[in-house]
Amino acid sequence: MDQNMAAAMELRCWGGDWGLPSVHCESLIVQAYAKFSGAKVTVSPIDWTWKTLTATVPELLCGDSAVQEPTNILNFLRKQRFNADYELTARQGADTMAYIALLEEKLRPALLHTFWVDAENYANLTRPWFASRSPFPLNFLVPSHHANAALSRILLMKGEAPLHKITEVEGKIYSDAKECLNLLSYRLGMENYFFGNLPTSLDAFVFGFLAPIFKASLPSSPLQSHLRQLANLTSFCDNILAVYFSSDRPYG
Numbered sequence: 001m002d003q004n005m006a007a008a009m010e011l012r013c014w015g016g017d018w019g020l021p022s023v024h025c026e027s028l029i030v031q032a033y034a035k036f037s038g039a040k041v042t043v044s045p046i047d048w049t050w051k052t053l054t055a056t057v058p059e060l061l062c063g064d065s066a067v068q069e070p071t072n073i074l075n076f077l078r079k080q081r082f083n084a085d086y087e088l089t090a091r092q093g094a095d096t097m098a099y100i101a102l103l104e105e106k107l108r109p110a111l112l113h114t115f116w117v118d119a120e121n122y123a124n125l126t127r128p129w130f131a132s133r134s135p136f137p138l139n140f141l142v143p144s145h146h147a148n149a150a151l152s153r154i155l156l157m158k159g160e161a162p163l164h165k166i167t168e169v170e171g172k173i174y175s176d177a178k179e180c181l182n183l184l185s186y187r188l189g190m191e192n193y194f195f196g197n198l199p200t201s202l203d204a205f206v207f208g209f210l211a212p213i214f215k216a217s218l219p220s221s222p223l224q225s226h227l228r229q230l231a232n233l234t235s236f237c238d239n240i241l242a243v244y245f246s247s248d249r250p251y252g
Helices: 003-007 025-037 070-079 090-117 119-132 138-158 166-188 201-215 222-228 231-244
Strands: 009-013 041-045 059-062 065-068
Touching (some): 009 025, 025 201, 025 231, 065 070, 070 201, 090 119, 090 138, 090 166, 090 201, 090 222, 119 138, 138 166, 166 222, 166 231, 201 222, 201 231, 222 231
């Protein structure tokens, strides 16, 4: 793919804060993968625009293409020959898919709960942040819109029956998430990245999930406390920020 086409790629996403290029898990995944694969992507935050309510982010725009969802965007970038996974064996490719599925099943509900359902975090961090990044009158609508979507998604993933209340599944959500963090910590070991000396799509996904939990100023978070005890995972996040994003700072 020539440089002219590469320069035409625009990534719409939520903006950065807490020392992160984006506060948004999915946006971080795509931004990290773009860095790892050498894709020249222009990042366009949707903050303070009407897209805070209407857009599905992250969204990659390239020519006539508009691609949403991290998995679809990463596949699109690979087709443009921006492939951070080209050295992986078939076994490592299968492991990548398995660990990404683990993140979605075990860690995603706790991530959503931490930021959008936990009353203290929502009132003191999440709602004020997203309201302050949304234009009037959307500042009244955007946080509750995302909170309702998060709650629905958690119950869809974790509720065994439609009558389940969130309090009935909270314990399971956090025990699953801590187990997932322990597995990731064990798998990473003393390495910088999950498959050797160079980061791949799995590193992008893990970074996207972990960095907001690690870096946000959360008033209440057993998940953050647990993550901060796993020194190799916090070093993993700090290393990616230092190596791939230090020239882009500051973010809050």
